Amino acid sequence: MMTTMLAIGTGAGTLAVSTVSALTAGILGTYSLLHHQQVFAWMRSIRRTDQSNAELDKVDQWLADLYKAQCRLAHKPCRSEDFEDVTQIGTMLRGVADHAPAISSELARVLERIEEYVDTALPEPVPGPTAKIPVLEHRTQLVKAMKQESARGELARSVVAAQQKITQLKRG
Numbered sequence: 001m002m003t004t005m006l007a008i009g010t011g012a013g014t015l016a017v018s019t020v021s022a023l024t025a026g027i028l029g030t031y032s033l034l035h036h037q038q039v040f041a042w043m044r045s046i047r048r049t050d051q052s053n054a055e056l057d058k059v060d061q062w063l064a065d066l067y068k069a070q071c072r073l074a075h076k077p078c079r080s081e082d083f084e085d086v087t088q089i090g091t092m093l094r095g096v097a098d099h100a101p102a103i104s105s106e107l108a109r110v111l112e113r114i115e116e117y118v119d120t121a122l123p124e125p126v127p128g129p130t131a132k133i134p135v136l137e138h139r140t141q142l143v144k145a146m147k148q149e150s151a152r153g154e155l156a157r158s159v160v161a162a163q164q165k166i167t168q169l170k171r172g
Contacts, residue, residue, distance in 0.1 A: 052102075053170050059100055060166045062092055063110070067159045070117070070152055077145040080121040090114040102169055106162035113155040120148035 069085035097107040122144055
């Protein structure tokens with residue numbers, strides 16, 4: 001006698017294995033989807049951080065240039081033409097100060113210090129063969145030079161404070 005099975009593979013074991021396989025595939029698929037969502041969210045946050053750091057890098061470089069420019073002028077009395085680099089960098093910083101709200105207060109302080117420093121420029125010398133400078137004039141210029149050096153020191157401190165704030169923001 002010959003028996004034929006009409007429904008091969010319809011036993012209880014095969015049905016259980018198929019059901020467990022389908023459930024396992026569904027669970028793994030759901031887990032993969034959740035994991036990918038977390039990875040994409042992390043990538044978006046990294047991209048936002050990188051974009052904001054790129055904006056801060058430009059400002060940080062200008063602050064470094066400003067620090068170098070004011071260091072070149074240290075310990076020497078300066079006239080208005082000596083402040084060319086400082087005023088140029090100040091103009092660039094003023095242009096981006098409104099677009100960097102995270103460090104706007106630090107940039108405002110730096111811009112104030114730049115104005116104070118540039119305002120201490122010594123007057124132009126009187127043309128002509130004046131080898132002797134009156135004592136009162138000499139003392140006045142000495143006081144102005146000391147005020148200028150003090151303003152330069154304040155500018156340096158505000159630049160360093162702004163750079164530290166940028167470093168802090170970059171680290172998150």
